[in-house]
Amino acid sequence: MGFIMLHHFRVSNYKSFHEPVTLIMNPVKSITKLKNHVFEGRSGYSALESAVIFGPNACGKSNLVQAMFRSQAYIRQGVLQDAAISCSEPFRLGLAEDEKSLFEYCFSTEDNIYTYGFVVSKEAVLEEWLFKDIGDKEKLLFERSTEAGVQKFKFSKDLERLYGDMAGELVSVKTLFLTTTGMRNAVLRPAWNWFDNTLVVIPGVPFLCRDLVFFLNEYPGFAEFLTNLLLCCDTDICGVECVDTPPPEEVKKRAQHGLEKMFPGCQITEERFLELQTRHEQFGGDRVSFKLDLESDGTQQLMHLAPWLYTLQQRPITLVVDELDRSLHTFLVQEVIKRFRDLNQQSQLGSQIIMTSHDTNLMNAEMFRKDEIWLMSKDITKASRLTNLAQFKINSGVNYEKLYLSGRVGGIPFLDDSRFTDFLEDKASPVTQSSGGI
Numbered sequence: 001m002g003f004i005m006l007h008h009f010r011v012s013n014y015k016s017f018h019e020p021v022t023l024i025m026n027p028v029k030s031i032t033k034l035k036n037h038v039f040e041g042r043s044g045y046s047a048l049e050s051a052v053i054f055g056p057n058a059c060g061k062s063n064l065v066q067a068m069f070r071s072q073a074y075i076r077q078g079v080l081q082d083a084a085i086s087c088s089e090p091f092r093l094g095l096a097e098d099e100k101s102l103f104e105y106c107f108s109t110e111d112n113i114y115t116y117g118f119v120v121s122k123e124a125v126l127e128e129w130l131f132k133d134i135g136d137k138e139k140l141l142f143e144r145s146t147e148a149g150v151q152k153f154k155f156s157k158d159l160e161r162l163y164g165d166m167a168g169e170l171v172s173v174k175t176l177f178l179t180t181t182g183m184r185n186a187v188l189r190p191a192w193n194w195f196d197n198t199l200v201v202i203p204g205v206p207f208l209c210r211d212l213v214f215f216l217n218e219y220p221g222f223a224e225f226l227t228n229l230l231l232c233c234d235t236d237i238c239g240v241e242c243v244d245t246p247p248p249e250e251v252k253k254r255a256q257h258g259l260e261k262m263f264p265g266c267q268i269t270e271e272r273f274l275e276l277q278t279r280h281e282q283f284g285g286d287r288v289s290f291k292l293d294l295e296s297d298g299t300q301q302l303m304h305l306a307p308w309l310y311t312l313q314q315r316p317i318t319l320v321v322d323e324l325d326r327s328l329h330t331f332l333v334q335e336v337i338k339r340f341r342d343l344n345q346q347s348q349l350g351s352q353i354i355m356t357s358h359d360t361n362l363m364n365a366e367m368f369r370k371d372e373i374w375l376m377s378k379d380i381t382k383a384s385r386l387t388n389l390a391q392f393k394i395n396s397g398v399n400y401e402k403l404y405l406s407g408r409v410g411g412i413p414f415l416d417d418s419r420f421t422d423f424l425e426d427k428a429s430p431v432t433q434s435s436g437g438i
Contacts, residue, residue, distance in 0.1 A: 060384030
């Protein structure tokens, strides 16, 4: 089985990104340290196992993950005909507002490299393309453009025979061609499967992994895996299980409302709600059940990452996590990364992890290569820029964390104490007390 991995992701004119910004997952050849962080494909390509993005608040780190999250959801699910295309959220601080957003992925699967991308406005797909590397050149599988409001398609010979002039009738102006045909067509299916099964994006808002209950029910080994992970991380949890409980009233109402919209007059007759609960041991040895929302935010973060760590043993994934360090001690963050790498090395399937972080302890030459460390900052136009640490000439033995915190490579907040000081001075005035009472 070939490795399945991301080589680059490019985005422009989405939220904080004006000009094209590219996250590159290919190794810099001159860097020889941590060679085990590089996977070599059978066709001669190579890709890095990990990438970590640092930067101040509001610099665009979360927007990069959101761009991947929303574009993947659009590829997999499409959009309702009367709804706006959600991944079109243009940069709003430019001199001339451009309504078009671009997304492009380059990835390898089944020993082939594909480049897939699209350009959208809120109302239509303007461009779409899919290329496949054949030796030292690219083969066009399909290309879509829009001229004077009319969609035009170009296909490879095998796809031309299938779709030809029918493509414009097959897909609406708001739907991607890959979304419509990817599952059913053998030529396009490898690319579709990468977005549907391999890419896993966890955005920055507090997230709940719906697969927790599913994994506990479907995979007998997952409960033991999760318990061992939580014990290893000193959470004091000695067991997990799914328990049948009455569904919360708001869940029942929402489900009933949805059922009635689809089938007027129908009522929910069976009430079954599986709830994940943890077990803690009392001082005397008895075990006490806890609902998940009683656990700390850090413990919940670990639990929601666990299914994807477990998955590494079965299939390769490209895991993208915004703020991996959210609510986690720096030792636990390092432990999660270590567990990811250990499982990845054991399986040899070629999984990747891409994360954003504020934990500068991760800026460690023993944990990441220079080409795995990225810095996000804003330029004079307020647009986000992404820079790789390998672009800087850094002497051997230099501490990456100290170099970063010194401000010499950018990507740190510049604090203006004078603004707050002036504010306090403006507000500082004698307090006049009234002699009257109430």
